[in-house]
Amino acid sequence: MLKLKVTHIVKPAEVTPTNLMCLSDVDQVRALTHATTVYFYENPGDFTSNINILRDSLSKALVAFYPLAGRLRWIARDRLELDCNPLGVELLVAESESRIDDFGDFCPTPEIKALTPPIDYTRPIHEIPLLLVQVTKLKCGAICIGLAVSHVIADGRSALHFVTEWAKIARGEHSDSVSPFLDRSILLAQQPARPPKFDHQEFNPPPLLMGHSSDLEERKKKLTKERITKLRDKANEGRANNFYSRYEVVTGHLWRCASKAREHASEQLTIQSIVVDFRNRMEPPIPPSFFGNAIIKVFATTTSGELVSRPLSYASSKIREAIESVTAEYVKSSLDFVQSREELSQYRTSHTVGCAAKATILFHNPNMQVTSWGGLNLYGADFGWGKELYMGPGAIGNDGKAIFFPAHEGDGSFNIVIGLQVAHMDAFKKFFYQDV
Numbered sequence: 001m002l003k004l005k006v007t008h009i010v011k012p013a014e015v016t017p018t019n020l021m022c023l024s025d026v027d028q029v030r031a032l033t034h035a036t037t038v039y040f041y042e043n044p045g046d047f048t049s050n051i052n053i054l055r056d057s058l059s060k061a062l063v064a065f066y067p068l069a070g071r072l073r074w075i076a077r078d079r080l081e082l083d084c085n086p087l088g089v090e091l092l093v094a095e096s097e098s099r100i101d102d103f104g105d106f107c108p109t110p111e112i113k114a115l116t117p118p119i120d121y122t123r124p125i126h127e128i129p130l131l132l133v134q135v136t137k138l139k140c141g142a143i144c145i146g147l148a149v150s151h152v153i154a155d156g157r158s159a160l161h162f163v164t165e166w167a168k169i170a171r172g173e174h175s176d177s178v179s180p181f182l183d184r185s186i187l188l189a190q191q192p193a194r195p196p197k198f199d200h201q202e203f204n205p206p207p208l209l210m211g212h213s214s215d216l217e218e219r220k221k222k223l224t225k226e227r228i229t230k231l232r233d234k235a236n237e238g239r240a241n242n243f244y245s246r247y248e249v250v251t252g253h254l255w256r257c258a259s260k261a262r263e264h265a266s267e268q269l270t271i272q273s274i275v276v277d278f279r280n281r282m283e284p285p286i287p288p289s290f291f292g293n294a295i296i297k298v299f300a301t302t303t304s305g306e307l308v309s310r311p312l313s314y315a316s317s318k319i320r321e322a323i324e325s326v327t328a329e330y331v332k333s334s335l336d337f338v339q340s341r342e343e344l345s346q347y348r349t350s351h352t353v354g355c356a357a358k359a360t361i362l363f364h365n366p367n368m369q370v371t372s373w374g375g376l377n378l379y380g381a382d383f384g385w386g387k388e389l390y391m392g393p394g395a396i397g398n399d400g401k402a403i404f405f406p407a408h409e410g411d412g413s414f415n416i417v418i419g420l421q422v423a424h425m426d427a428f429k430k431f432f433y434q435d436v
Contacts (some may be wrong), residue, residue, distance in 0.1 A: 002096040002114050002136065011088035013059040016066035024187035025338040026293045027152050027348045028079055032072075032125065033157065034132070034148035036116040036394030038108075041145070042171060044385040047137045047413030053384055054092055054135060054145075057170035062089065064179050065162050068131040072152060074291070080152065088130040092117055099140040100389070107220035108395045108417060116146035116394040116399065145383075146394055146415040157277065162291075162336045162375050170383040180291035185285075187294070187331070189339035196316045196337040199332055202297045203337060203347050204419070207269035209365045218396050219429070223250065223404075225412030227436045234436075235312045244316040246324070250414070251370040254402055257435060258420065259304045261427035264366055266305025272319060274298050275367035276326045283328045296334055297369075298322040304366065312435075364399040365421060373405035376411045393417055 044050050069086035096115070103112060115130035130150040137143050149159045163181065166172075173318045228246060235249045244252075255272045264270065279294045281285040286294050300318040305408075307315055341347065380387055391416065394405050402418040419427055 002094055002098075005093045005095060008024050008055055008091040008093070009088040010055055010058050010067050010069075010091050011064065012062040012069055012086055013056075014063045016069070016084065016086055017061060018084055018086070020069060021070075021084055021182070022185055022188065023080055023082055023152065024184040025189050025335040026187050026294060026296070027184065028344055029338055030151040030293055031348055032152065033121065034119060034150050035156070036113070036146065036148045037159075038106070038112060038115055038146040038390075038392060038394045039381055039388045040103075040106070040142060040390045041383075041385060042100065042142050042389045044141075044143050045421055047143065050383075050385065051093055051135060053170050054133070056087070056359065057166060057383070058091065058133065060169050061162065061166040062086070064165065067182060067291070068149075068162065070130065071126045071128070071131070072150070073126045076335065077342055082153070083126070088129070089133065090117065090129045092132070092134040094134055094136040096136050096138050098138055100138055100142040101140075106390050106392055107221050108218055108393050113395045115144045117148045118288075119148060124389060138381070142389075148394075152293075154291060155277070155295045156373060156376055157279075157294075158291045161289065162379050164377060167381045167383050172384070175233055178287075178289040181287040181289045183289055184292050186290075187261065187292070187335065189335040190347070193339050194336055195340065196333040198333040200334055200337050201299045201301070202273075202334075206271045206273075206299070206367050207301075209268075215422045216397075216399050216419050217425045218419045219425055221416045221418070221429070222407065223414045223436075227433075228412070228414065230436050231312065235316045237311075237313070239313075244313070244320065247331050247372045247374065248316040248319045249312065250404060250416075251319050251372075252312055253432075254370055254418070255306055255319075255368050255406075256285065256312065256315050257302075257428050257431040258400065258418075258424070259307050260366055260431045261420070262304075262365055263427075264304035266303065266309075268304040270302065270304050270366040270368070271302040272315075272322075273367065274300060274322050275321060275369075275371045275373070276323055278326055278328075281326055282331065286357060296331060298325055307346040342405060365424075366400075368397070368400045368402065370402045370404065373403060378403075379408060380407060 069088050070082050070084040072080045073083050075081050115136050117134040130153045132148040133239050134146040231249045231253055236243045275297055277295050289337050300322040380393055396418055396419040400422055404416040405413050407413040
């Protein structure tokens with residue numbers, strides 16, 4: 001049982017700009033929900049003191065990252081803008097009867113989700129905080145810090161930049177990092193509007209299942225360094241150069257295993273949705289400290305018959321083809337596409353509350369979306385009581401959605417969290433290990 005004890009509203013420690021900030025054309029089609037992560041700490045010391053440290057340091061961190069203390073608001077043409085009010089972020093304090101061992105491998109089950117801040121999406125959007133933090137004391141004395149960061153405001157790289165700076169302040173260190181780059185106008189389409197140069201399949205409805213669906217189940221798997229090496233050797237067999245990357249190989253493996261487990265008809269179309277960080281693909285590159293969304297989704301498409309009957313290298317080649325399509329010109333064309341639309345709700349992903357009836361960008365059976373956290377600075381969030389025991393996603397929530405990220409042990413293995421229909425999970429597990 002978990003009990004919420006108190007909620008603090010934390011505002012920036014100093015006066016910050018109170019301007020209206022434009023959102024980029026990338027931000028405009030992000031889900032109107034929050035990305036959640038959890039951090040577990042085994043021996044944090046006095047809980048009350050820790051709450052005070054977290055609250056004070058959060059207030060100081062919000063000075064540089066002041067957009068997180070603001071609110072979204074609707075404007076014309078189904079667009080949003082950021083009101084840097086600042087109304088602050090929510091810091092919730094909770095206690096749980098659970099022990100850290102009760103969470104097993106930390107798969108994002110409903111019990112893990114309860115350690116992340118509850119958000120009432122029936123409230124008007126201008127009332128919903130962009131950042132919420134829940135600090136839960138477990139019965140064994142360990143604590144969990146659950147974060148919820150608005151998808152509209154920050155991608156994973158930006159959110160982790162904030163966490164890193166917050167942790168530095170909490171442990172009394174001077175931040176020597178570059179301040180966040182807050183100018184989102186660099187990712188606005190050029191004016192006057194121009195037609196997109198490319199056919200943006202990522203904004204089209206994906207294939208629908210020729211069949212039916214069932215309940216969702218979430219599981220966490222591990223690929224050891226040795227298994228990843230075997231997969232890469234298999235995918236790259238016969239190639240003299242331009243070897244497939246770890247992401248291309250593992251994502252292809254997950255896509256094939258899911259299609260096998262789902263037992264699609266051979267003619268069933270299936271897509272793999274791929275999230276690409278384009279910071280270094282632009283000309284000139286986007287500043288590394290850019291705080292916002294600098295990611296784009298692209299699709300790899302084939303039939304299930306082709307996917308499962310051909311070798312892993314085929315799946316990896318389709319994924320590489322999609323990734324390589326993301327050039328500076330392609331990103332600019334995507335911005336033009338968004339700018340040319342009068343109404344955007346149909347392009348926001350299906351888990352966007354209030355948009356489900358019209359949303360066409362659905363990711364479930366027969367499709368997949370695999371996101372890699374491999375290039376992110378995931379670990380080392382030391383708030384003054386040592387580094388985390390575990391860090392990972394707080395929820396998955398979609399059939400066919402997966403996240404893979406380096407294991408905390410640093411031994412070259414990767415954790416994979418995936419959501420699939422209950423009827424398919426056991427078969428997926430079999431193929432996941434058998435096909436290596």
